[in-house]
Amino acid sequence: MNNFLSNIGLHYKRGAASLRGQVKLFNQKTYENMVEKVLFLCGAFSILAVFIITFFVFYSGLPLIYRTGIGNFIFNSQWAPLQGVFGILPMIMGSIMVTLGALVIAVPLGLGGAIFLAEFAPKIVTRIFRPAIQLLAGIPSVVYGFWGLIILVPFLRGYFGGSGFSALAGSIILAIMILPTIINISEDSIISIPREYKEGSLALGATRWQTLKHVLLPCARPGVITGIVLGMGRAIGETMAIIMVTGNVASLPGSILDPVRTLTGNIVIEIGYAHGDHQDALFATGAVLFIFIMVLNLLVNLRLKKEGDA
Amino acid sequence: MNPKLEEKICQVFIWIMALLTFFVLAAIIGNLLSNGLPLLSLDFILQSPRSMGREGGILSTIIATLYLIAVSLIITVPIGIGSAIYLTEYKKKGKLLRVIRFTTESLAGIPSIIFGIFGFAFFVIFLSMGWSILSGGLTLALMILPTMVRTAEEAMNSVSDSLKEGSLALGATRWQTIVGVVVPSALPGIITGIILSIGRAVGESAAVILTAGSSLGIPKSLFDPGRSMSVHLYILAAEGISMEKAYATGTVLIILIILVNFAANYLTNRQRARTS
Numbered sequence: 001m002n003n004f005l006s007n008i009g010l011h012y013k014r015g016a017a018s019l020r021g022q023v024k025l026f027n028q029k030t031y032e033n034m035v036e037k038v039l040f041l042c043g044a045f046s047i048l049a050v051f052i053i054t055f056f057v058f059y060s061g062l063p064l065i066y067r068t069g070i071g072n073f074i075f076n077s078q079w080a081p082l083q084g085v086f087g088i089l090p091m092i093m094g095s096i097m098v099t100l101g102a103l104v105i106a107v108p109l110g111l112g113g114a115i116f117l118a119e120f121a122p123k124i125v126t127r128i129f130r131p132a133i134q135l136l137a138g139i140p141s142v143v144y145g146f147w148g149l150i151i152l153v154p155f156l157r158g159y160f161g162g163s164g165f166s167a168l169a170g171s172i173i174l175a176i177m178i179l180p181t182i183i184n185i186s187e188d189s190i191i192s193i194p195r196e197y198k199e200g201s202l203a204l205g206a207t208r209w210q211t212l213k214h215v216l217l218p219c220a221r222p223g224v225i226t227g228i229v230l231g232m233g234r235a236i237g238e239t240m241a242i243i244m245v246t247g248n249v250a251s252l253p254g255s256i257l258d259p260v261r262t263l264t265g266n267i268v269i270e271i272g273y274a275h276g277d278h279q280d281a282l283f284a285t286g287a288v289l290f291i292f293i294m295v296l297n298l299l300v301n302l303r304l305k306k307e308g309d310a
Numbered sequence: 311m312n313p314k315l316e317e318k319i320c321q322v323f324i325w326i327m328a329l330l331t332f333f334v335l336a337a338i339i340g341n342l343l344s345n346g347l348p349l350l351s352l353d354f355i356l357q358s359p360r361s362m363g364r365e366g367g368i369l370s371t372i373i374a375t376l377y378l379i380a381v382s383l384i385i386t387v388p389i390g391i392g393s394a395i396y397l398t399e400y401k402k403k404g405k406l407l408r409v410i411r412f413t414t415e416s417l418a419g420i421p422s423i424i425f426g427i428f429g430f431a432f433f434v435i436f437l438s439m440g441w442s443i444l445s446g447g448l449t450l451a452l453m454i455l456p457t458m459v460r461t462a463e464e465a466m467n468s469v470s471d472s473l474k475e476g477s478l479a480l481g482a483t484r485w486q487t488i489v490g491v492v493v494p495s496a497l498p499g500i501i502t503g504i505i506l507s508i509g510r511a512v513g514e515s516a517a518v519i520l521t522a523g524s525s526l527g528i529p530k531s532l533f534d535p536g537r538s539m540s541v542h543l544y545i546l547a548a549e550g551i552s553m554e555k556a557y558a559t560g561t562v563l564i565i566l567i568i569l570v571n572f573a574a575n576y577l578t579n580r581q582r583a584r585t586s
Contacts, residue, residue: 028483035485036400042392043401043410046459049452050413053420053428060431112327120324129332131575136335138567140513142540143560146547147338176334183331209317230419237421239516240540244548264423268516271430286427290420297419301412 054290061287064280073284079250081270086281088288090252094167094260095292097253098242099235101171102178107228109175110182114224117183118190119212137180145244148173153245160257165247167260173241178231185230189223190216226300233296237289239264263289339564346561354558359526363542364552368559370528374443374536377529378522379511381447382454387504390458391493397459398466399488418456425453426520434521441535446522453517454507461506465499465581466492498581502574509570513563515540539563 065073068086076087113133117126148169157164193216201211217224239262247259248269261269266285274282357367393410401407429449439445469492477487493500515538523535524545537545539559546556 032483032485036396039392039396039400042389043396043406045389045393046410046413046417046455049455050416052432053417053424053452056428056432056436057424060427109327109331112324113331116324116328120321121328129328131571132332132335134575135339135568135571138509138513138571139338140515140540140563140567142513142515142544142547143342143563144338146543146556146560147342149547150553151337151341176338179331179334207313207317209320210313212320233419234421237423239421239423239426240544244544264421264516267423267427268519271520283427283431286424290424293419293421293424297416300419301415 057283057290058287060280060283061290062284064277064284065287074288077252079266081274081278081281084277086277086284088263088266088281088285090250091261091263091266091285092288093252094246095236095262095264095289097167097256097260098170098174098246098262099232101167101256102174102235103228103232105171105175106178106182106231110179110227110231111186111224113179113183114186114190115212117187119208119216133180133183136176137184141177141238141241142244144173144177145241148241148245156257162257163247163259165245165259167246167253167256167258169245170242170260170262171256173245174235174238177238177241178234181231181234182227185227186220186224189220189227192223193219229296229300233293233300236292236296237264239268243268263292342557342560342564346557346564349554349558350561355562358528359542359555362551363526363546363555368539368542368555368562370526371537371539371542371559373528374522375512375538375540377443377532377536378446378450378518378538379508381443381532382450382511383504383507385448385451386455386458386507390455390503391462391500393455393459394462394466395488395492397463399484399492414456414459417452418460422453422514422517423520425449426517428452429517429521439533441521441523441525442533443522443529443536444532446518446536446538447532449517449521450511450514453514454510457507457510458503461503462496462500465496465503468499468581469495498577502577502581505570505574505577509567509574512538512566512570513540514538515544519544 064086073086073088074092075089076085077089078085078087079090117129121129152169152172153164155164156162156166156169160166160168197215197219198211201215202208206214242262243265246262246265248261248265249259250261250266253260263285267282267289271279271282354367355372356369358370359368360366393414397407397410401410426449429445429452433439433445433448434441473491473495474487477491478484482490518538519541522538522541524537524541525535526537526542527534529536540563543556543559543563546552546559
């Protein structure tokens with residue numbers, strides 16, 4: 001009898017132990033699952049962020065575009081917010097002008113820099129040059145703007161006359177700011193070309209420059225173009241540096257020495273005191289800018305995808 | 311043309327391009343530092359600005375900047391690390407991964423002014439937080455998220471599989487492995503990401519001026535407006551208040567960015583030396 005009872009006790013203990021084990025295992029599993037869910041939410045956060053940003057930019061911007069008519073908003077060259085006239089053509093032209101100007105300056109310089117770093121620079125020079133480029137990329141845009149305001153604008157004023165605040169000043173500042181993007185991405189794509197290509201060309205008796213022109217640059221072309229488009233995106237979205245040097249006059253520029261106002265500048269300069277329709281018009285300016293940026297991003301992504309397939 | 315001559319000309323041309331680039335950088339930093347360094351003093355750091363910033367220092371803007379950074383990091387660091395863990399350890403391929411990656415890339419491509427417009431429309435007006443440290447910090451958090459995710463992801467990818475497998479073989483669960491092995495090994499990379507994010511937040515002005523405002527007082531709570539250092543530099547220079555103070559503020563900003571770069575490089579190099 002005693003034996004029997006102790007047997008039952010033993011069974012009972014074993015059962016409890018295994019039960020406890022199961023409970024623990026179960027807890028751990030739910031715990032792991034919960035962790036995964038939380039991590040998923042973290043991952044999905046960027047999806048939510050992009051969605052909500054897109055939604056709100058258009059939600060605040062589109063009503064006014066709808067009210068004034070899209071053609072009237074985009075192709076009207078008069079911006080007189082106090083009279084309720086909202087035409088952003090001058091700002092669109094201003095943005096396009098400084099961005100193209102920046103590309104004209106930055107693309108040859110950036111390509112030259114990239115080729116230099118990838119092919120010609122002695123090791124010691126690269127070791128100074130690379131961190132310098134990295135630093136150039138990290139300097140805040142207000143600092144560039146400030147430098148432009150105290151050095152570049154007076155220089156242009158002395159050299160070309162006028163006020164010095166101009167599309168040209170904006171282009172130069174932007175060019176400096178997008179150089180790191182163009183140099184880094186172009187250099188990466190030149191370096192990543194298989195060595196055999198280059199060696200084959202050199203072995204056939206081509207000079208270094210011929211190799212560069214006929215072998216390396218054509219191979220690196222997709223990367224270089226990606227770099228340029230990314231630089232362009234950065235240029236068109238740049239704000240603070242630009243408003244400090246372009247003069248911000250909201251009328252159609254006649255030459256690159258005229259002051260201009262960009263889409264970005266239009267928003268920052270007036271949003272502090274804008275109300276009602278005026279404020280909506282600034283949101284609408286943001287929406288138009290956002291469309292520009294989205295198109296550029298899309299181009300880059302298509303490009304990258306094509307490269308990935310090839 | 312004679313190929314040898316062509317070669318020479320092009321080499322010279324490329325050297326000129328490169329030197330010009332370098333010269334521009336030296337000109338900008340040299341000019342700012344040479345004018346700004348003599349104006350720096352302890353008083354400049356420790357005094358609040360007086361008469362719109364014409365007198366005094368930049369203490370209130372330093373405090374506002376620190377608050378903004380704190381708010382944005384509190385949100386972005388956990389979400390960024392969590393997102394990186396999910397992308398590297400849980401979801402290694404598939405449609406969802408591609409969507410998350412695409413949106414993170416897109417977030418990185420959105421210019422700061424759009425973040426500013428969004429923050430103004432959403433946080434300031436729609437959620438009626440007003441121009442405040444909270445609105446600014448939340449907007450910055452979204453801006454620096456891609457930097458955080460990308461660097462943390464890279465750091466975790468570089469943790470060797472044998473370490474993870476060793477931990478799993480000892481009976482650790484996936485999450486125990488992540489907490490005990492992956493994250494500690496990736497820590498220098500994650501810290502690099504945090505440092506780079508701080509750099510971006512310090513330098514940002516367009517998004518901050520639209521969401522945190524530009525009031526010069528020391529913010530006392532999350533709902534007070536504040537003026538960050540970058541915004542202060544913009545206002546000093548653009549409104550012609552004081553070029554001297556602008557030089558000094560710009561110098562502080564540049565020194566901070568140089569420190570950020572230096573720290574990030576140091577950590578990356580050390581990590582590289584250890585893994586290779």
